[in-house]
Each structure stands twice: as structure tokens, then as C-alpha cells.
Amino acid sequence: MKTGISVKALEKHFNNEKALKGISFKVAQGEIFGLLGPSGSGKTTTIKILTGELEPTAGQVEVLGYSHEAFKKSDYVRSLGILSDNSSLYERLTVKDNLTLFRKLYGTEQKKVDQVLKEVGLESHINKRVKDLSKGMKQRILLCKAVLHEPEILFLDEPTSALDPVTTESIHTMLLKIKSRGTTIMLTTHNMDEATKLCDTVAFLNDGVIIDDGSPDALRQSYRSNAMHITYNDGTTKQIALNLENKAQLEAAMFDANVVNMKSDYPTLGEVFKKVTGKELV
Numbered sequence: 001m002k003t004g005i006s007v008k009a010l011e012k013h014f015n016n017e018k019a020l021k022g023i024s025f026k027v028a029q030g031e032i033f034g035l036l037g038p039s040g041s042g043k044t045t046t047i048k049i050l051t052g053e054l055e056p057t058a059g060q061v062e063v064l065g066y067s068h069e070a071f072k073k074s075d076y077v078r079s080l081g082i083l084s085d086n087s088s089l090y091e092r093l094t095v096k097d098n099l100t101l102f103r104k105l106y107g108t109e110q111k112k113v114d115q116v117l118k119e120v121g122l123e124s125h126i127n128k129r130v131k132d133l134s135k136g137m138k139q140r141i142l143l144c145k146a147v148l149h150e151p152e153i154l155f156l157d158e159p160t161s162a163l164d165p166v167t168t169e170s171i172h173t174m175l176l177k178i179k180s181r182g183t184t185i186m187l188t189t190h191n192m193d194e195a196t197k198l199c200d201t202v203a204f205l206n207d208g209v210i211i212d213d214g215s216p217d218a219l220r221q222s223y224r225s226n227a228m229h230i231t232y233n234d235g236t237t238k239q240i241a242l243n244l245e246n247k248a249q250l251e252a253a254m255f256d257a258n259v260v261n262m263k264s265d266y267p268t269l270g271e272v273f274k275k276v277t278g279k280e281l282v
């Protein structure tokens, strides 16, 4: 697979503060890559460097073969779709007028407006003014705006933060559809379920450092302990290592009427993050 994004020893300093302390990662073209980390870990700073909004202090970054010196070029800008806190719509215009304005900027056909609106389930709201839409609807329109020109790569900074589950689900469905067309997607999130569901690869960012990366399944596998967790009806718990020596003990637990739960340790991505950083991802 061709590399979509390549980041090597990237540093960003704000005055004396090191927001990124030499991070490296690669994103293959066509995959969904998630940068996961708590507030202040450097996620937005990374996205802003890759989209040309901030200059790196040190290190190399390359997106779709463009080095950061070329990030201001119009053909690079046209290859990007961006959804971030800075994305905005004209509140007093209708959904249709907003999207028509942006599609004209990129020279895309009007039917693309109808297509993207349908994909996020908002085609019946096309004539509503943006100011009359809910927060979740606005976020879905912003996503439409970001993909109208069929970008090669899509950057999403916390695309579903503080949204209701239905809106979140519809954004996830649209992202998987966008990916199926070959678009590379890089997103940041605090939401481990979102990352597990959407991402081919994730990187854990903590305090400006990448602690680990890999597919969600591979990370979960590599941090699992080889033990069975047993819970009894009086609330007590026990762990038994999964090996032949403990076969009799494990079998006995299976037939013990006082055992209410037996499960192998397969940590969630959130639990893995906590294991490696000692921090919750909230």
C-alpha cells in the first residue's frame, strides 16, 4: 500500500512548551487512522501541521507525496477535506445555498450536493436555514462540506465529540462509505468505541509522545493477560492463569454454582490506553 501520510520525529514547540516531542507514524492510503489521546496530548497540533495551518518546529512530514513546504499549494489544499472546530457554515443561508457555494468553489456538480446530503440523511432539510438546525445536523452538514470535492484525504478533529448516538452513528456510516471509495481518513478522538469500530490503525498519543500504535485488535491482543477472570455470587473475584496446570481448577469453576461470571481478559482499547499511560481517555 502507498503511504498517505508519513511523519518522522515531528516536534512542535510553543514558546518553551513542547506540544509534540518527536512523534513518528505512517498512514497507508485508503485506511482510517486514529490519533487517540487525552486533552492536551497534541492531537489538534498534529492535524494542524498536516493541513498546513501550523509550521513544524522539527522533523519531516509528508502527505500524499507533498512535503510541508508545499502544504500551501492550491493542488495540495484541493486534495484535503477538513472537519475541525474551525469549520463553519453561513448561519443565515440555507443548507442548499451553503453547499452550493462551496461546490462552486471547487467546480463540483450540483448533484454531488444532493448525494452527500442523502448519505447523511439530511436531504429533507435542504431548504432549512443553518441557524435553525440542531448541533448534530450542523456537524453532518460540515462533514458534507468537507467531502463535496471528493478529497483524497480527510482530516477530522474529534468529528463526533459531544454528539448524540444517532448523529454519531450516521457520521460513522458516512465515514465508512467515504473510506470504501478509497479516501484516506485521519481522525482524532477520545472515544475508544469509535476508534475500535472505524480505525484500521490507531496511535496512542500521550503528552506529545506516541506510546504505541497498531490495529485496535493487535493492541488489544498484545496487552491481554493470559488469565480467566472469575466473579462469585458474593462479589469476590479470582484470576486463574490459563495453562494446563490449572485445568482442574478452571473446570471446577465452570461447574461451580457460586460462579456468576467467567471471562478471559480481552481489554477494550480504553483499558489498553489506561494500562500503558495510567490515564483514562476522557
Ligand SMILES: Nc1ncnc2c1ncn2[C@@H]1O[C@H](COP(=O)(O)OP(=O)(O)OP(=O)(O)O)[C@@H](O)[C@H]1O
Pocket (backbone or CB within 6 Å): 014, 017, 019, 037, 038, 039, 040, 041, 042, 043, 044, 045, 046
Ligand atoms: N497556539 C498555541 N499556543 C500555545 N500553546 C498551544 C497552542 N496550541 C496548542 N498549545 C498547547 O499544546 C498542547 C497540545 O494541544 P492540542 O490542542 O494539540 O491538544 P489536543 O490533544 O488536541 O487536546 P484536546 O483534546 O483538548 O483538543 C497543549 O498543552 C496546548 O496548551
